[in-house]
Amino acid sequence: MSGRWTKDEARREISAALLGEHPRAFFDAIDESHPCAPWLPQLLALRGVPQNPKYHPEGDAFEHTMLVIEEAAKVKDRASDPLAFMLAALTHDLGKKVSTCLNDKGNWTAIGHENTGVPLISRMLRPLGYAHEMVEYCINMCRLHMRVHTCFYGKAKAKSTNKIFVLSVCPQELALLAVCDARGKAGTNTGDEEEAYLRDRLEAFYDRPASPQNEKKREEA
Numbered sequence: 001m002s003g004r005w006t007k008d009e010a011r012r013e014i015s016a017a018l019l020g021e022h023p024r025a026f027f028d029a030i031d032e033s034h035p036c037a038p039w040l041p042q043l044l045a046l047r048g049v050p051q052n053p054k055y056h057p058e059g060d061a062f063e064h065t066m067l068v069i070e071e072a073a074k075v076k077d078r079a080s081d082p083l084a085f086m087l088a089a090l091t092h093d094l095g096k097k098v099s100t101c102l103n104d105k106g107n108w109t110a111i112g113h114e115n116t117g118v119p120l121i122s123r124m125l126r127p128l129g130y131a132h133e134m135v136e137y138c139i140n141m142c143r144l145h146m147r148v149h150t151c152f153y154g155k156a157k158a159k160s161t162n163k164i165f166v167l168s169v170c171p172q173e174l175a176l177l178a179v180c181d182a183r184g185k186a187g188t189n190t191g192d193e194e195e196a197y198l199r200d201r202l203e204a205f206y207d208r209p210a211s212p213q214n215e216k217k218r219e220e221a
Helices: 007-018 024-028 061-078 082-091 113-125 132-153 158-167 171-183 191-207 212-220
Strands: none
Touching: 007 024, 007 082, 024 061, 061 082, 061 171, 082 113, 082 132, 082 171, 113 132, 132 158, 132 171, 132 191, 158 171, 158 191, 171 191
């Protein structure tokens, strides 16, 4: 392929791919000569970014992202806006390009990537013309996804997860993304366990006294 797609062409093709059954096929096919490549430098930069094989045996950060969007595609219809949810899955680890380094034990880490990814999400999605609300949704999901994992790993009590859910634009979808992220690690099987943990914590969140989210949930029921 040659040339460069217009903003509208790129957004249309990216969105169509994300709403398809197997979105990774589109992104796997993008090389430097692809007409969509100029619109996705932050995503393509994840190719070759190493991850600790103990936690990410699947390979680099791009491969992990592809596995996550495949998992997200299976559950996207559970989200209030499937496209926004898929964009969040696509962009949740962009910060790994900036934050990945070797620690003093010689292991690859990406501490803080949930924060360094925030400006990268804006730089990738805003030029494509995605709505402000959609970009802010992706930023919110990116900022919080690692805090959810940390709670799961430490089996934190509801008080801790409640603090995260209060900050989330949609706690249910944040939990859903976290589960897709967990399942996007080849050779690991913590997804089901994390899903059960987060289901319990969401129930506690919505059952707490004077919860605005709980009231909204009751009104929508």
